[in-house]
Amino acid sequence: MKPSARACPLLIAALLPLSACGIPETGVVEAGEPATGVLDPGVTSAPSESVPEAVPLVKVPLYFVEDGSLVAVDRTVPGSTDLGSTVLLLFNGPDGKERGRGLTTELPPAAAAPTIRTDGTGVNVQLPRSAGILTDTAVDQLACTVAVARLRQDPALGSAQVTVEQPGGRLAGRSSDDCPSGADRETPGDPGTAETVPAPDTGEGVGGTGGTGG
Template sequence: MRPPAPGPARAHGRTKASAPRLLPLLLAALLPLSACGIPATGVVEAGEPATGVLDPGPDPSPSQTWPEPAPATLVPLYFVVDGALTTAPRAVPGAGADLGSTVLMLFEGPDAGERRKGLTTELPPSTVAPTIRTDGAAVSVQLPEDVAGLSDLAVDQLACTVAVARMRQDPTLGSAQVTVEQPGGRLAGRSSEDCPADAARRNR
């Protein structure tokens, strides 16, 4: 009887003996990776990508510049003091009021400061602007229905205010002629030359 061949037995014995020794080596190789927190499943992205430092840009604070106020223009209104005409200049923004707005201011009467100076009016209050037509130096003023029966002094107030305002609109005019038409067809004509000359020249 022959003894078994030693080759395969020794080879098989070496295989079984080497497996227990390889396991500690594999565990030792994996242990540093798990201790460092490196995942074994690949790269895991987290958070947003890094960006550079942004330029803060210009100061966002608003500008402190203010618009310049519009220059005021003096508009002369004719009122009455001691039974005679006199002017009271009113300051309005811009280049001045148109003829209709000027007449409405006149119908409002003297303000508190003007009344303290003794100024009165012969015109009744009205909130309806008259119809005004101009043709060069000629001006026609058609009064509304709520204004009727004006006295001569009231017509003078109205006509002189309109005449001087018209000459301020067109500085090339040497004079202005105003026709006042009251309800019922009553007409009255006045010329800027009939107005107090000192007042007209002072406010032109």
């Protein structure tokens, strides 16, 4: 008998137990979902194709000075702002574009952030001791900036009353009704326009309520 003939019965006998147990004779049987989270060696994951969300632009009302008069401007900044961050922007003074238009400020640089409290239409701004005593024009800048920003937070208020508390207990009150308008004329991307409106000549700053104290 040839060797190949003798090998066939032996091979058939070896395969019979495997077939009886349900084990496939040849090939690979795939079952279930493909594995995830594991990459083959040398394969890197594809970069994320998600597009980052665009940061919205907002207009922040600020009051500066030109030739002794208050000037209302809108500065376009990315992201949202609250009263505290708006006041810090004001204390930092005009930016390059605003200085190029001749705008100045009478507010000193802020070494510390003021404390701001709101109660309906009323807003109290407590200045840190490092701020010193402000001029009437500086108080006008601060109060009008806060008042207009407060109304943009809640237009339903109609008006806002701002009290500026300076070191030593000096108080100065201002109303949004007496603040120069024009801050809403600048739009995002626009070089910007500023409307100069002289403050009422009351001798006590905007609104005539003036500051008090010894």
